[in-house]
Amino acid sequence: MAVICDFCGRAAEGDELPLTWSTAVERGRVRRYCDECSRAHLRAMEAKLDSDWW
Numbered sequence: 001m002a003v004i005c006d007f008c009g010r011a012a013e014g015d016e017l018p019l020t021w022s023t024a025v026e027r028g029r030v031r032r033y034c035d036e037c038s039r040a041h042l043r044a045m046e047a048k049l050d051s052d053w054w
Helices: 035-040 042-046
Strands: 022-026 029-033
Touching: 035 042
Parallel strands: none
Antiparallel strands: 022 029
């Protein structure tokens, strides 16, 4: 099963989560973000804001 970024829809190469991607739990749901989205929204992630807010 491919890993897909929950923000932009980009697919990771291979079936494993790349080390450069980030993972968050929002409202009990695991969300995964690619390295580009992680960098772009780092401050919002650190503030623990839901991705709906970004």
